[in-house]
Amino acid sequence: MTQTHTPNPSLLNPSLRTRAATFGLADTEYDLLVSQLERHPNALEAAIVGAMWSEHCGYKNSRPLFSAFPTTGPQVLQGPGENAGVVDIGEGWGVAFKMESHNHPSAVEPVQGAATGVGGILRDIFAMGARPFAVLDSLRFGDPESPRTKFLVNGVVEGISHYGNAIGVPTVGGEVTFHPSYQENPLVNVMALGLLRHEDLAKGTMGEVGNVIVYVGSKTGRDGLGGAVFASADLSDASQADRPAVQVGDPFMEKLLLEATLEAIEAGVVAGVQDMGAAGLVSSTCEMAYRANLGITMNLDDVPTRETGMVPMELCLSESQERMILVPVPGREQELYDLLAKWELDVVQIGQVEEHHNYRLMWKGEVVCDLPVALLNEAPKYTREGVESEAIKAARERDLSSVPVPTDLGQVLLKLLSHPTIASKRPIFERYDQQVMTNTVVLPGAADAAVMRVKGSSMGVAATSDCNPRFVQLDPYVGAAAAVAEAARNLACVGATPLAITDNLNFGNPHRPEVYYQMQQAVQGIGDACRALNTPVTGGNVSLYNQYVEANPDGTQRTVAIHPTPTIGMVGVLPDISQRATLGLKGEGQMLYLLGE
Amino acid sequence: MPQDQTKTYQAKVFVTLKPSILDPQGRTVERSLSHLGQQVSGVRVGKYIELQLEGERGEVESRLKDMAENVLSNPVMENVRWELEEAALEPA
Amino acid sequence: MPQDQTKTYQAKVFVTLKPSILDPQGRTVERSLSHLGQQVSGVRVGKYIELQLEGERGEVESRLKDMAENVLSNPVMENVRWELEEAALEPA
Amino acid sequence: MNVAVIQFPGSNCDADALHAAQMNLDPSARFVWHTEEGLPSNTDLVVLPGGFSYGDHLRSGAVAARSPIMGAVKAHAERGGYVLGICNGFQVLTESGLLPGALSRNRDLHFLCKPVHLRVNNNQTAFTSAYAPGQTLEMPIAHGEGNYYADAGTIERLESEGRVIFRYLDNPNGSLNDIAGIISEKGNVLGMMPHPERAVEALLGSEDGQGLFQSLKSGV
Numbered sequence A: 001m002t003q004t005h006t007p008n009p010s011l012l013n014p015s016l017r018t019r020a021a022t023f024g025l026a027d028t029e030y031d032l033l034v035s036q037l038e039r040h041p042n043a044l045e046a047a048i049v050g051a052m053w054s055e056h057c058g059y060k061n062s063r064p065l066f067s068a069f070p071t072t073g074p075q076v077l078q079g080p081g082e083n084a085g086v087v088d089i090g091e092g093w094g095v096a097f098k099m100e101s102h103n104h105p106s107a108v109e110p111v112q113g114a115a116t117g118v119g120g121i122l123r124d125i126f127a128m129g130a131r132p133f134a135v136l137d138s139l140r141f142g143d144p145e146s147p148r149t150k151f152l153v154n155g156v157v158e159g160i161s162h163y164g165n166a167i168g169v170p171t172v173g174g175e176v177t178f179h180p181s182y183q184e185n186p187l188v189n190v191m192a193l194g195l196l197r198h199e200d201l202a203k204g205t206m207g208e209v210g211n212v213i214v215y216v217g218s219k220t221g222r223d224g225l226g227g228a229v230f231a232s233a234d235l236s237d238a239s240q241a242d243r244p245a246v247q248v249g250d251p252f253m254e255k256l257l258l259e260a261t262l263e264a265i266e267a268g269v270v271a272g273v274q275d276m277g278a279a280g281l282v283s284s285t286c287e288m289a290y291r292a293n294l295g296i297t298m299n300l301d302d303v304p305t306r307e308t309g310m311v312p313m314e315l316c317l318s319e320s321q322e323r324m325i326l327v328p329v330p331g332r333e334q335e336l337y338d339l340l341a342k343w344e345l346d347v348v349q350i351g352q353v354e355e356h357h358n359y360r361l362m363w364k365g366e367v368v369c370d371l372p373v374a375l376l377n378e379a380p381k382y383t384r385e386g387v388e389s390e391a392i393k394a395a396r397e398r399d400l401s402s403v404p405v406p407t408d409l410g411q412v413l414l415k416l417l418s419h420p421t422i423a424s425k426r427p428i429f430e431r432y433d434q435q436v437m438t439n440t441v442v443l444p445g446a447a448d449a450a451v452m453r454v455k456g457s458s459m460g461v462a463a464t465s466d467c468n469p470r471f472v473q474l475d476p477y478v479g480a481a482a483a484v485a486e487a488a489r490n491l492a493c494v495g496a497t498p499l500a501i502t503d504n505l506n507f508g509n510p511h512r513p514e515v516y517y518q519m520q521q522a523v524q525g526i527g528d529a530c531r532a533l534n535t536p537v538t539g540g541n542v543s544l545y546n547q548y549v550e551a552n553p554d555g556t557q558r559t560v561a562i563h564p565t566p567t568i569g570m571v572g573v574l575p576d577i578s579q580r581a582t583l584g585l586k587g588e589g590q591m592l593y594l595l596g597e
Numbered sequence B, C: 001m002p003q004d005q006t007k008t009y010q011a012k013v014f015v016t017l018k019p020s021i022l023d024p025q026g027r028t029v030e031r032s033l034s035h036l037g038q039q040v041s042g043v044r045v046g047k048y049i050e051l052q053l054e055g056e057r058g059e060v061e062s063r064l065k066d067m068a069e070n071v072l073s074n075p076v077m078e079n080v081r082w083e084l085e086e087a088a089l090e091p092a
Numbered sequence D: 001m002n003v004a005v006i007q008f009p010g011s012n013c014d015a016d017a018l019h020a021a022q023m024n025l026d027p028s029a030r031f032v033w034h035t036e037e038g039l040p041s042n043t044d045l046v047v048l049p050g051g052f053s054y055g056d057h058l059r060s061g062a063v064a065a066r067s068p069i070m071g072a073v074k075a076h077a078e079r080g081g082y083v084l085g086i087c088n089g090f091q092v093l094t095e096s097g098l099l100p101g102a103l104s105r106n107r108d109l110h111f112l113c114k115p116v117h118l119r120v121n122n123n124q125t126a127f128t129s130a131y132a133p134g135q136t137l138e139m140p141i142a143h144g145e146g147n148y149y150a151d152a153g154t155i156e157r158l159e160s161e162g163r164v165i166f167r168y169l170d171n172p173n174g175s176l177n178d179i180a181g182i183i184s185e186k187g188n189v190l191g192m193m194p195h196p197e198r199a200v201e202a203l204l205g206s207e208d209g210q211g212l213f214q215s216l217k218s219g220v
């Protein structure tokens, strides 16, 4: 690795190693960084590396497992690695789709946590050049009777409803389940789908040398600062004090960004586009540079700010919402700016693409960060030893013949039907606009998958999200494979052919062998099921450290992890939407059949 | 009259977003006002809650503080302040 | 200093539902407070808007009145009142 | 019939309204951007679509009602031109004074999206002549602020002048007198919370909104 510039030596600080952890780096990671750089980083650089190597951005614990996933197939237009995967549905149409979690932010501030989750996943979709046309939400909460759960359910539903309804994308399906393991750490997984013409498929790249880098959307504030690190940290009382980690979303601003971005892509004036998600400005620009295999120089003085006195660390890592990076097609910059002005969006040129392969940031005339793009994007990978928990093994092997069969099965049925996990979700999905865009043909409640028409064609797109975490808890391999199979059955039941999946892997702390075992097994199970069903994995999201600390009666503490929850989002196509099926009985005298064993 | 008599109090609670938190409402209102030819700045939109409580002043004060800080506002992103006065016997 | 100098003013605008109009939000707050064991009554939830304007006092006052009555509130169902003071030079 | 669908930056049923208008009224129906000062000449019908026109932060429709295009819409209405405000469009109409009253937060404070049943309370209007008197319609609602309010005198006038056009059979939001849609004094401006544009195709569950478009078509 060659070094063209070095940040001002006075900024370098070898003693940073003692506080590597505050940047989200393990001591060994800090040492690795120094040996690759052949110098010490400055604090900004350490923080940037920490963010890029976090689980959220760098997938350091999960990526090695992903080799179990099939990712290719004739239907795959875009596999993992971009903002979202894209499948071909025929007639020149493609569907971009992805799932993302906002678990930790929702535990702290359910309304805004869930709302910004919707905003983030929608940006991933329209950054691909696809118009978002459906959202599904997979939600897990603790004891339904507890005040905390009521507060969380109401807040999360309010947040999803607030954001999705306002921006005008229908929420067409999802899941809501309750189990005590989610009491302190709810799961909020949101999947979005977008429709695009093949020729409009956009990429998150910097393009070529000489291109300018343009910042569009909301100004940068201190909100959501350190969110990427926060999402990978244990949830404890400290996060209550971790106030700036809360981000507030503005669906109106996002609507402007959505329309403007799609218009720009359709007009052919953008060479690259990406949203600023976790680790904000840094991760978006850094990933775009990596995909182009080029370097960039950006001037942090030009980043539009909402507050005064912001320093590089804040400018780089803020997770303020509703911001995008666009790279105009050379020579067509003005066209892009005019188009953005129509939507009253401010644009600022903050940098350019260069020959070198570094990620270089300037501030007040000085180089404050100069790191190889590859180093930032190639996080160390960890393969750990997974060991099954003895208690779970025993539970699985329990002899069920010793469990007495209840005498009054009618009562059991009633009890089951009244459990919030099984009972109707109408009070929840009625708070979502399920129909805006006038494409939703099979609405929530009418079947186990939603079906949207494609205007101007006879095709339909079906989508579902599924996982039974109790099953995964008992046997992560079989349980995760079953989630894929359930999703495929749900699509088949509306008459759709399954095409591909996205996943959201929600687990506890991967450093714990029994948690790592669950991840390993679940990923294998998903991979094998996807191979069997010919539904490749086109993208997904990982959320680890879903756990909380609880006091034992004797005053000691124990860590409670959630049930392992690999949520599967699956997309399918109906060549002829008039052939769709729903689950209601259709008339007297019809026959009921049982298929399968 | 002794201070610790039971009375009806009128409380006014003001909830505002913390300064570092984005206020989309304020931003839009500011932008809209400027479209209408009104130059204003620093618009922040918050909540204004009126309520009545009964009790002795000291006890009412501490109940109000508790409610304001823990129920009427979300300390994660909002600031809250309040005013308390004896309720007028007849509406002003 | 003469009264008509250009200055920066801080305005506070309070928007409340007219008393004759049912306030479902207020009722919900009242109910949830009572679930938490807090007896309160007459809860009304309104909006509290802060903004800054620049100009001469008289002119600023009339602009504020206009905005408050015609944009920030809807006279069909809301009442509005406001306070205006010179903005502090430094944040308090 | 020439149809103009007004597009505010946060409109989100604009494309749906255009789609329904093109299918049922005017294949060349088109959008008009909110910053325009005038409508296309020969405009017969202006549609103010649903959505969150300017984010609807202050009050729904409050800012849209004061946007440049609304001057032209008011002039159009004064000339007797037709205006149809759906959902957010209805809110824009009350905020701009083209219709009386106001739409406040739903009784239970939540956004609600579901099919509702409406009664055609007056079929002697340009918007409802294709319906039978008292006909029951099924149409979706999707709003958080659809609770119609006006002072007692206004309500009484609306009722006595037959200007309550649609009434909910099962009031979802707390509207006074179950009001779902009202018309202007001259009968050329209709505001309604339910979404007729979502109810013009059997594929989407209901075709009961078609009568509204048919009525307009036969009236011009």
Ligand SMILES: Nc1ncnc2c1ncn2[C@@H]1O[C@H](COP(=O)(O)OP(=O)(O)O)[C@@H](O)[C@H]1O
Residues within 6 Å of the ligand: A136, A137, A138, A139, A171, A172, A173, A174, A175, A176, A421, A422, A423, A424, A425, A428, A429, A443, A444, A445, A446, A447, A448, A449, A450
């Ligand atoms: N959070 C949610 N958002 C939107 N729709 C939901 C949500 N939860 C459940 N639904 C919808 O409710 C219906 C029933 O869901 P569910 O109770 O999970 O049934 P099943 O277990 O049979 O799949 C489905 O159409 C589903 O999409």
